[in-house]
Amino acid sequence: MRATSIKGACLALWVSAAAAQPTLPPLELEDPPPTAAAPDPSTPRPPPDAVHALPDAVVIQERRAQATPATVFEVEIGQLDVVPRKDASEHLQLAPGVFTVNAGGEGHAHSTFMRGFAAGEGQDIEYLLHQVPLNEVSNAHNHGYADVLLVMPEIVRAVQVTEGPFDPAQGDFAFAGSAEYRLGVAQRGSRISQTVGSFGTQRTVGLFAPPSQSEGTFGAFELFRTDGFGPNRAAQRATATGRFEHKPDRASDLGWAATAIAYASRFDQAGVVRQDDHQAGRMGFFDTYDPNQGGESTRLLLFFETEAGPVDARFEQVTFLQRRALRMRANFTGFLNDDLRDDFGNLAVATQQRGDGVEMRYDVMTLGSRGRYRLQAPLWGQEQALALGYAARLDQGETSQRRLRAVTAIPYQRVFDDAFDVMNLAGWARAELQPLGWLAVRGGVRVDAFSFGVEDRDLPDADREGSRVPDQTAQAFGFAVNPRVTVDAAVGATGLHVVGSYGRGTRSSDASALSDNEAAPFAQSHSLDLGVVWRRGALGQDPWAMNVQASYDHTRVEDDLVFDQEAGRNTAVGGSTRHVLLASGRLTLGRWFDGLLNLSWAEASLDLTGERLPYIPRFIGRVDAAVKGELFGWRLGEVPVRGHVGLGFTYVPGRPLPLQQVGDDVAVANLGAGVRLWHTTLGLQARNLLDQRYRQAEFNFPSNFQGPQVAESRVAMRHFAAGEPRVVLATLTLHVEDWLTGAVREESGHAH
Numbered sequence: 001m002r003a004t005s006i007k008g009a010c011l012a013l014w015v016s017a018a019a020a021q022p023t024l025p026p027l028e029l030e031d032p033p034p035t036a037a038a039p040d041p042s043t044p045r046p047p048p049d050a051v052h053a054l055p056d057a058v059v060i061q062e063r064r065a066q067a068t069p070a071t072v073f074e075v076e077i078g079q080l081d082v083v084p085r086k087d088a089s090e091h092l093q094l095a096p097g098v099f100t101v102n103a104g105g106e107g108h109a110h111s112t113f114m115r116g117f118a119a120g121e122g123q124d125i126e127y128l129l130h131q132v133p134l135n136e137v138s139n140a141h142n143h144g145y146a147d148v149l150l151v152m153p154e155i156v157r158a159v160q161v162t163e164g165p166f167d168p169a170q171g172d173f174a175f176a177g178s179a180e181y182r183l184g185v186a187q188r189g190s191r192i193s194q195t196v197g198s199f200g201t202q203r204t205v206g207l208f209a210p211p212s213q214s215e216g217t218f219g220a221f222e223l224f225r226t227d228g229f230g231p232n233r234a235a236q237r238a239t240a241t242g243r244f245e246h247k248p249d250r251a252s253d254l255g256w257a258a259t260a261i262a263y264a265s266r267f268d269q270a271g272v273v274r275q276d277d278h279q280a281g282r283m284g285f286f287d288t289y290d291p292n293q294g295g296e297s298t299r300l301l302l303f304f305e306t307e308a309g310p311v312d313a314r315f316e317q318v319t320f321l322q323r324r325a326l327r328m329r330a331n332f333t334g335f336l337n338d339d340l341r342d343d344f345g346n347l348a349v350a351t352q353q354r355g356d357g358v359e360m361r362y363d364v365m366t367l368g369s370r371g372r373y374r375l376q377a378p379l380w381g382q383e384q385a386l387a388l389g390y391a392a393r394l395d396q397g398e399t400s401q402r403r404l405r406a407v408t409a410i411p412y413q414r415v416f417d418d419a420f421d422v423m424n425l426a427g428w429a430r431a432e433l434q435p436l437g438w439l440a441v442r443g444g445v446r447v448d449a450f451s452f453g454v455e456d457r458d459l460p461d462a463d464r465e466g467s468r469v470p471d472q473t474a475q476a477f478g479f480a481v482n483p484r485v486t487v488d489a490a491v492g493a494t495g496l497h498v499v500g501s502y503g504r505g506t507r508s509s510d511a512s513a514l515s516d517n518e519a520a521p522f523a524q525s526h527s528l529d530l531g532v533v534w535r536r537g538a539l540g541q542d543p544w545a546m547n548v549q550a551s552y553d554h555t556r557v558e559d560d561l562v563f564d565q566e567a568g569r570n571t572a573v574g575g576s577t578r579h580v581l582l583a584s585g586r587l588t589l590g591r592w593f594d595g596l597l598n599l600s601w602a603e604a605s606l607d608l609t610g611e612r613l614p615y616i617p618r619f620i621g622r623v624d625a626a627v628k629g630e631l632f633g634w635r636l637g638e639v640p641v642r643g644h645v646g647l648g649f650t651y652v653p654g655r656p657l658p659l660q661q662v663g664d665d666v667a668v669a670n671l672g673a674g675v676r677l678w679h680t681t682l683g684l685q686a687r688n689l690l691d692q693r694y695r696q697a698e699f700n701f702p703s704n705f706q707g708p709q710v711a712e713s714r715v716a717m718r719h720f721a722a723g724e725p726r727v728v729l730a731t732l733t734l735h736v737e738d739w740l741t742g743a744v745r746e747e748s749g750h751a752h
Contacts, residue, residue: 077157098113105270129183151181155183164177172424190207245257257305272697273720292329301322331358335705364396382435422453423451456512593626618656644675649668681732685728
């Protein structure tokens with residue numbers, strides 16, 4: 001199938017999806033509880049200028065009776081929106097055992113560590129946006145690469161982080177787990193924000209959320225630029241998001257939502273610095289060896305959601321279409337691997353060594369759909385449910401990698417150049433049973449089928465038998481069957497639940513790694529988890545409320561991946577085993593204080609040698625705290641003066657590196673504060689408040705950045721990518737409709 005055929009298929013499926021009026025996944029992050037009642041249409045809505053309450057997070061926690069695994073963290077952002085976050089990737093750190101870094105520049109996807117996995121830029125985490133998958137198959141940089149920079153942090157209503165493959169609805173790449181973003185704007189009205197600050201940073205945000213519509217209807221745009229905190233770190237990006245949501249008065253009527261997101265960025269990348277060069281004063285902490293590193297990224301994503309039917313027979317569906325292009329340039333080893341000598345040790349060409357720079361390209365169209373039908377009926381005196389679902393996705397495009405000359409960045413060699421199409425079809429079933437009032441079981445199975453087609457366009461034009469065509473096609477097909485189950489036992493009326501889960505996860509193969517007619521191999525993981533969940537009160541509403549979750553997890557991975565600096569991507573290293581402890585606690589005091597504490601401990605090792613897996617943090621500690629409220633009863637123009645303060649602190653001891661080395665500690669504090677004065681909000685935030693010099697990424701491998709004339713060394717040396725120094729940003733927000741109408745709405749607290 002070529003590009004013309006997929007465009008026709010895209011149009012046909014898009015039109016048929018709209019005509020069939022499929023269904024919208026509910027705004028809740030999981031299925032509604034069996035006892036949920038349809039809203040009363042006679043209930044009056046609050047006036048547009050009413051103060052909006054925080055989302056009721058405890059409603060989500062009620063679903064623990066449906067055997068939600070203890071490693072599912074359903075986080076309403078709530079008051080914690082005032083804690084400074086650089087982008088939407090950092091929302092994942094609201095779950096324990098999650099740590100994100102970005103050593104690749106402002107337009108590069110984050111590297112994420114979750115539940116003892118070095119998940120890279122998405123290889124082991126299934127990223128979703130309203131059930132739309134964001135992972136990119138066969139990306140030249142990393143199979144599963146997931147860039148969530150298209151999601152503006154201001155429009156994120158909630159994040160569900162599922163640590164482990166315990167739900168049959170979880171699909172490809174849900175090795176370490178899944179992360180789903182849900183969009184919404186609780187503070188209605190229009191506002192424009194301008195941010196200026198350190199290193200020439202400027203950010204303009206426009207957000208309009210009509211007061212007469214639900215929080216799922218809004219429009220937003222972002223313009224961003226920065227000179228960067230060191231050489232070769234400049235970046236620019238633009239984002240536009242529009243979403244319209246129709247919520248019917250009766251739950252059984254048709255509800256739908258349409259979303260469009262466009263994103264474009266250009267960014268520079270500094271790469272790594274050798275530790276010995278830095279210690280000797282040859283390289284500064286923030287310097288770069290190769291100024292040709294960086295990239296360009298564009299994405300257009302359209303998706304249409306529908307939902308229909310009563311609570312006891314609800315059908316939901318989402319259909320999506322995406323156009324994605326990425327070009328990235330990197331150099332991890334300098335001049336180490338560009339060998340110009342022939343089999344006899346002679347120079348093959350009369351030129352100096354060219355360098356190890358690589359250029360990775362990815363240009364793909366994606367089309368797909370997901371849906372589920374959930375039935376609910378009384379049995380054994382309790383409500384029981386059965387859910388059936390499907391997933392279909394087609395990716396078609398090109399992926400390639402080339403070597404670049406030093407200084408000029410002119411390509412001189414193809415590493416690979418492939419055209420591919422990958423079809424993923426899946427079906428799953430999940431039973432939600434409650435045989436006793438205190439006991440619930442949720443389990444089922446997911447079956448995935450993968451069809452791979454790849455055309456290798458970088459083959460020689462002759463072999464031992466003579467001339468040949470310099471391209472060749474390979475096809476592969478395979479099935480993956482993944483059972484998953486969770487058992488939940490409530491301990492009396494204490495609010496305490498003991499939860500056990502088992503699940504098998506699957507990571508598909510990179511299409512470029514498969515041979516013709518191969519039964520497609522899959523990497524598989526087996527996870528067993530035992531935990532406890534306790535809650536008291538309604539978060540953000542009762543005088544005080546608390547949610548606590550803790551668990552132990554054991555995971556066995558049949559074929560793990562570790563970053564290879566010479567290849568510039570992840571490579572297979574064999575089986576591995578993990579033992580992980582997770583703990584999370586959230587406390588709210590009315591609506592003025594919100595605090596969250598997350599702790600984790602992980603031991604991850606290779607089965608063959610017992611050696612600790614590199615790069616994976618053993619301990620991760622994270623604290624988020626926010627305070628909001630009126631200031632001393634002050635008023636300005638009859639508008640109360642409100643203030644907010646938010647603090648986030650992350651601590652990660654030195655991470656293990658290859659060859660039994662250990663990296664340096666990471667301890668970073670972010671502080672945000674602001675005040676609402678009449679119809680404007682003044683905000684100030686400081687990231688890395690204490691101006692710590694920390695290494696956000698560290699490696700241990702041989703390199704040669706001194707030049708081609710220097711005798712190469714294969715001795716491993718510590719390398720690092722510098723974390724940002726203290727960054728101070730000031731934001732002025734104008735609440736447009738409040739200026740025009742004189743209405744008073746609650747400040748959201750965003751200082752982005």
